[in-house]
Amino acid sequence: MDTAAIIVAAGRGSRAGGAVAKQWRDLDGRMVLARSCAALAAAGLHRQVLVIHPDDAARAQALVGPEMMIVEGGETRSTSVRNALEALATAPPRRVLIHDGARPLVSAALVARVRAALDHALAAAPALPVTDALWRGADGRVQGSAARDGLFRAQTPQGFDFAAILAAYRAHDGARAADDVEIARAAGLDVAIVEGDDDNLKLTWPTDFDRAARLLRARGNAAPDGGPMDIRTGNGFDVHRFGPGTGCWLCGVLVPHDRALQGHSDADVGLHALSDAIYGALAEGDIGRHFPPSDPQWKGAESHIFLRHAADLARAQGFTLGNVDVTLICERPKIGPHADAMRARVAGIARLDPARVSVKATTSERLGFTGREEGIAALATATLWRA
Numbered sequence: 001m002d003t004a005a006i007i008v009a010a011g012r013g014s015r016a017g018g019a020v021a022k023q024w025r026d027l028d029g030r031m032v033l034a035r036s037c038a039a040l041a042a043a044g045l046h047r048q049v050l051v052i053h054p055d056d057a058a059r060a061q062a063l064v065g066p067e068m069m070i071v072e073g074g075e076t077r078s079t080s081v082r083n084a085l086e087a088l089a090t091a092p093p094r095r096v097l098i099h100d101g102a103r104p105l106v107s108a109a110l111v112a113r114v115r116a117a118l119d120h121a122l123a124a125a126p127a128l129p130v131t132d133a134l135w136r137g138a139d140g141r142v143q144g145s146a147a148r149d150g151l152f153r154a155q156t157p158q159g160f161d162f163a164a165i166l167a168a169y170r171a172h173d174g175a176r177a178a179d180d181v182e183i184a185r186a187a188g189l190d191v192a193i194v195e196g197d198d199d200n201l202k203l204t205w206p207t208d209f210d211r212a213a214r215l216l217r218a219r220g221n222a223a224p225d226g227g228p229m230d231i232r233t234g235n236g237f238d239v240h241r242f243g244p245g246t247g248c249w250l251c252g253v254l255v256p257h258d259r260a261l262q263g264h265s266d267a268d269v270g271l272h273a274l275s276d277a278i279y280g281a282l283a284e285g286d287i288g289r290h291f292p293p294s295d296p297q298w299k300g301a302e303s304h305i306f307l308r309h310a311a312d313l314a315r316a317q318g319f320t321l322g323n324v325d326v327t328l329i330c331e332r333p334k335i336g337p338h339a340d341a342m343r344a345r346v347a348g349i350a351r352l353d354p355a356r357v358s359v360k361a362t363t364s365e366r367l368g369f370t371g372r373e374e375g376i377a378a379l380a381t382a383t384l385w386r387a
């Protein structure tokens with residue numbers, strides 16, 4: 001993995017109001033931290049380390065995805081980041097981007113600018129020049145002004161060569177630092193400035209949540225009352241051939257038959273097509289990408305593993321499974337008597353209401369390979385939505 005992301009969310013700050021720390025609060029129908037993680041994933045950063053306060057371990061379970069690691073933070077931000085870097089060091093990426101969990105509006109374009117700058121620098125971070133005049137004030141009165149020339153507002157994600165920032169943190173004396181750039185510079189690293197983004201705000205005050213919600217709605221990524229939902233459909237198709245045996249696994253149910261389906265796993269053609277439909281809706285490839293057939297550990301695997309993984313991946317990305325529909329194509333065995341058992345089994349695996357699961361069957365009028373009873377084919381569709 002080339003570039004990993006660290007998402008720092010161990011703070012307990014409550015300047016934004018409310019009893020819960022801001023990164024765990026709702027922002028327009030979705031948790032702030034879920035949005036931050038999803039925004040980085042959408043920008044191509046799938047390997048993520050989430051640094052949390054130990055008290056938030058239960059909350060964090062809702063965010064765990066297949067490529068996410070949870071790490072406990074320390075007393076200070078720099079201890080938290082150090083813990084995350086050490087966790088990555090066992091399988092070190094080439095680069096790492098370190099991001100504030102309370103910046104959920106980070107764009108793929110900004111992430112791309114930071115990554116591009118790392119082609120020519122060991123460290124790069126986004127910032128915006130200060131354009132407002134700067135005052136010193138006290139007791140509601142202006143006490144003086146300060147020059148703004150050469151001043152920047154720092155943002156995240158701040159990007160680094162992994163080995164360089166790990167060495168900088170290991171050499172750091174543990175004193176409080178404003179951000180990772182300060183620690184990098186203390187170790188003598190040169191930090192390139194890339195163009196920041198005004199919308200990449202850090203949620204700090206209650207009014208920041210209002211502004212962030214407005215920006216999300218303007219992007220068309222809002223709650224049902226504020227704009228279109230993110231609705232996805234995916235389809236899947238699979239075929240397995242018959243061989244000797246006494247029954248076929250179909251949609252998680254062993255159906256007695258005078259033959260069995262052959263395959264690397266249990267050859268459950270229905271669950272394979274359905275898993276691929278969900279991966280397809282997420283644009284996350286297919287079963288083979290997540291469970292490579294070249295890996296002997298999946299030989300003979302029970303296919304409910306694949307469907308559960310696909311459904312969990314959807315939920316980790318903030319999606320709700322709306323409904324699924326599977327069509328099995330074969331002359332025999334007869335599916336009808338088993339269809340309700342299959343629906344119940346699929347519902348159990350994917351954690352869905354059975355009313356949202358359809359399993360039906362058709363023959364191919366004795367035409368083609370299914371008509372000649374050489375194998376069984378399956379089609380599946382899944383609908384997912386995210387507010």
Ligand code: MG
Pocket residue numbers: 238239240263267268269272
């Ligand atoms: Mg298959």
